[in-house]
Each structure stands twice: as C-alpha cells, then as structure tokens.
Amino acid sequence: MTQAFLYRWTEKDTGKWYVGSRTKPGCHPDDGYICSSKIVKPLIKSNPSNWKREILCISNPIYILELETMYLQINDARNNPK
Numbered sequence: 001m002t003q004a005f006l007y008r009w010t011e012k013d014t015g016k017w018y019v020g021s022r023t024k025p026g027c028h029p030d031d032g033y034i035c036s037s038k039i040v041k042p043l044i045k046s047n048p049s050n051w052k053r054e055i056l057c058i059s060n061p062i063y064i065l066e067l068e069t070m071y072l073q074i075n076d077a078r079n080n081p082k
Contacts, residue, residue, distance in 0.1 A: 003028040004061040006068055009035060009044060010052045016082050019075075021068040023061035 004023040010016070018040045022033050035041050044051045057067055072078075 001028070002026055002061065003058050004064040005029050005058045006056040006064050006071065007035075008054045008056055009040065010054070011043070012050050012052060019056075019068065019071055019077065021064045023064055029055045029058060 002023075002025050004021065004027060006019070006021050007029075009018045009020075018035060018037060020035050020037070022031075027033065034044055056071070057064065059067070
C-alpha cells in the first residue's frame with residue numbers, strides 16, 4: 001500500500017532544513033528513503049546523527065505534491081537562508 005509523505009530533514013548544528021516528498025508507488029515513511037537532493041543526501045549519509053527527519057504529512061500522492069509546493073512557497077524556500 002502506498003503511503004505518500006511529506007518530510008523535513010533538519011541539520012541539528014545549523015537549523016538548516018530540506019523539505020521533500022515521496023510519492024512513488026509502494027512508498028511509505030519507513031521504506032529507508034532519504035531524499036533526492038544531490039547536495040543534502042551525501043551530507044545526511046556522512047553524518048546521520050547530526051540530522052533529524054520529521055514526517056510532516058501522510059496522504060495520497062496528489063495531495064502530498066500540492067502540499068510540498070505550498071510549504072516551499074509559504075516558507076520562501078528559494079530565498080530562505082535556512
């Protein structure tokens with residue numbers, strides 16, 4: 001059963017965050033997925049104890065994609081120093 005989800009990784013030392021979604025068929029919050037970022041993923045893998053993952057929402061894939069867009073826009077992620 002697919003459980004699409006919106007997640008946030010936060011770097012504990014800096015408070016910087018990365019928000020993403022997972023909507024692949026069959027996915028679920030405990031499937032071991034980290035993220036798709038070519039910048040953030042290696043940072044998490046190199047020092048996982050310095051990162052905290054939060055599941056922000058579990059829902060259907062369409063809603064999760066809409067929610068991710070809204071979350072990033074509301075937080076002005078492109079210009080947000082965090």
